[in-house]
Amino acid sequence: MMPADYLSVVLLIAGGIFFLAGTLxxxxxxxxxxxxxxxxxADNVGLGLIVAGLALHAESWTVVGKLLLIWLLVxxxxxxxxxxxxxAARQRGIKAWKR
Amino acid sequence: xxxxxxVFDALLGFALLWLAWQALASPxxxxxxxxxxxxxxxxxxxxxxxxxxxxxxAEAAIGAGLTGALLLAALARLDKSSWxxxxxxxxxxxxxxxRDVIHPSKRDTKSxxxxxxxxxxxxENGKGQAAFCGLLVVSLSALAAGLGYAVLTLPSQAPGxxxxxxxxxxxxxxxxxxxAVLLNFRGYDTLLELxxxxxxxxxxxxxxxxxxxxxxxxxxxxxxLSRLLIxxxxxxxxxxxxxxxxxxxxxxxAGSVLAAAGVLWxxxxxxxxxxxxxxxxxxxxxxxxxxxxxxxxxxxxxxxRLLEYPPSFAAALILLIEAAATLSIGIxxxxxxxxxxxxxxxxx
Amino acid sequence: xxxxxxxxxxxxxxxxxxxxxxxxHAHLLRKILAINVMASGVFLVxxxxxxxxxxxxxxxxxHAMVITGIVVAVSATxxxxxxxxxxxxxxxxxxxxxxxxx
Numbered sequence: 218m219m220p221a222d223y224l225s226v227v228l229l230i231a232g233g234i235f236f237l238a239g240t241l242x243x244x245x246x247x248x249x250x251x252x253x254x255x256x257x258x259a260d261n262v263g264l265g266l267i268v269a270g271l272a273l274h275a276e277s278w279t280v281v282g283k284l285l286l287i288w289l290l291v292x293x294x295x296x297x298x299x300x301x302x303x304x305a306a307r308q309r310g311i312k313a314w315k316r
Numbered sequence: 317x318x319x320x321x322x323v324f325d326a327l328l329g330f331a332l333l334w335l336a337w338q339a340l341a342s343p344x345x346x347x348x349x350x351x352x353x354x355x356x357x358x359x360x361x362x363x364x365x366x367x368x369x370x371x372x373x374a375e376a377a378i379g380a381g382l383t384g385a386l387l388l389a390a391l392a393r394l395d396k397s398s399w400x401x402x403x404x405x406x407x408x409x410x411x412x413x414x415r416d417v418i419h420p421s422k423r424d425t426k427s428x429x430x431x432x433x434x435x436x437x438x439x440e441n442g443k444g445q446a447a448f449c450g451l452l453v454v455s456l457s458a459l460a461a462g463l464g465y466a467v468l469t470l471p472s473q474a475p476g477x478x479x480x481x482x483x484x485x486x487x488x489x490x491x492x493x494x495x496a497v498l499l500n501f502r503g504y505d506t507l508l509e510l511x512x513x514x515x516x517x518x519x520x521x522x523x524x525x526x527x528x529x530x531x532x533x534x535x536x537x538x539x540x541l542s543r544l545l546i547x548x549x550x551x552x553x554x555x556x557x558x559x560x561x562x563x564x565x566x567x568x569x570a571g572s573v574l575a576a577a578g579v580l581w582x583x584x585x586x587x588x589x590x591x592x593x594x595x596x597x598x599x600x601x602x603x604x605x606x607x608x609x610x611x612x613x614x615x616x617x618x619x620x621r622l623l624e625y626p627p628s629f630a631a632a633l634i635l636l637i638e639a640a641a642t643l644s645i646g647i648x649x650x651x652x653x654x655x656x657x658x659x660x661x662x663x664x
Numbered sequence: 665x666x667x668x669x670x671x672x673x674x675x676x677x678x679x680x681x682x683x684x685x686x687x688x689h690a691h692l693l694r695k696i697l698a699i700n701v702m703a704s705g706v707f708l709v710x711x712x713x714x715x716x717x718x719x720x721x722x723x724x725x726x727h728a729m730v731i732t733g734i735v736v737a738v739s740a741t742x743x744x745x746x747x748x749x750x751x752x753x754x755x756x757x758x759x760x761x762x763x764x765x766x
Binding site: 329336337340341345348359362374386387390393464468470472474478493512516568653 | 667670676683715728729734740745749
């Protein structure tokens with residue numbers, strides 16, 4: 218294995234850990250707002266790490282560009298959808314969780 | 317590595333069955349649909365594991381995305397009270413005739429029953445119900461065992477038609493074997509499929525105008541998002557259409573991405589201007605089928621057989637048909653999402 | 665075991681699960697979901713069997729059929745949902761009228 222391969226493995230595993238944390242938050246957090254918070258933040262970073270890990274393996278710069286584009290589009294869509302879900306929940310009168 | 321893959325396959329298979337069960341048995345319809353969308357996304361993973369990236373693309377866009385959007389839109393039109401949304405505490409408004417929703421006053425007494433998520437059979441009578449359920453489970457188990465046995469006794473090596481496809485791929489005009497089968501070797505399947513799509517739309521339109529949901533204003537975020545995403549979606553659709561000749565992609569994947577753009581646009585409250593919802597819309601809707609039929613007829617008149625492309629024109633003909641089909645598939649699927657015939661007339 | 669057969673068996677399981685839900689549930693939206701799950705099961709069996717020869721490229725003909733099938737399934741789903749909404753508008757319930765059992 219080349220050094221780049223080790224780096225890529227580390228990045229992919231780190232990305233997986235972020236996804237795991239986000240999913241754990243989705244399952245364990247008490248209400249829709251906290252769940253959204255866990256999911257969007259952790260998954261955006263996780264996907265970024267996975268994209269970085271895959272980009273080290275890419276055959277050409279076009280593939281790197283496509284991977285980056287996917288990440289940017291998911292960031293955009295994820296942030297907007299999180300906002301829309303939260304706004305819909307607030308409109309429906311769901312109270313934010315308090316300890 | 318193979319052990320890791322086997323573990324992944326087993327986990328994925330288990331997750332698919334579990335999600336399907338949860339989606340079908342969940343007492344909350346909204347939750348069931350969301351689980352079904354998750355099920356579609358896992359199906360896309362399964363397609364990748366089975367070396368079928370073309371299907372994975374189609375499944376992710378159509379099976380999970382568009383079917384989910386259709387189901388959620390239908391649920392919203394059904395009755396606001398038959399689902400409870402995504403709040404923390406379930407609030408279930410009473411609804412007499414909906415057996416899937418449990419009446420709030422009966423909630424406590426039925427909570428133990430609800431926890432098991434036992435589906436409620438059609439028969440009312442207690443004894444008959446148990447007998448019916450038992451018989452059903454026994455006969456379906458027998459069916460599953462029989463089908464499983466039939467699958468397992470098949471020979472483990474079978475190239476099928478892949479050798480014939482590989483042998484004629486050179487003359488088909490494209491180098492992606494799936495596109496070659498879809499648009500060339502079995503082009504009549506695709507021709508008829510475009511017909512089915514159109515017929516489904518005629519069916520939906522013939523139910524008359526469904527009272528339109530009152531759209532709330534999209535708000536700045538959705539508006540901005542759609543303005544940013546729709547040009548990208550159209551670009552991706554064009555890319556998928558073009559790349560389908562030699563890599564995973566093609567008219568169906570491109571058409572469904574186009575439909576996603578249409579659905580997003582419809583969600584922001586945009587409606588087709590009535591000037592264009594008459595003939596112009598209908599011409600686009602039938603363009604795919606029309607171009608296909610014209611090509612088929614011209615080829616027959618030129619002395620060939622049905623959809624037998626001359627190898628020198630094959631690539632151009634396939635691209636022409638695919639371009640028209642992409643447009644038609646995209647607009648038809650978006651129109652199916654809208655669910656009612658757009659108003660026609662000179663001015664709104 | 666060849667993973668193709670594992671997926672084919674999962675497909676059989678999905679088909680049976682969907683059939684069970686189709687028979688047992690009265691609500692039409694659930695029946696539509698059940699039919700979609702059944703369709704996924706059939707597609708999974710088809711594609712899994714297409715790829716069962718190990719070390720060879722999968723058979724593209726079932727792949728093309730499944731892509732066709734996915735598009736037909738979504739159009740059938742849209743039509744079924746429109747029918748369901750019409751039944752709801754006519755009768756006030758999203759269920760079919762029950763015939764008394766003899």
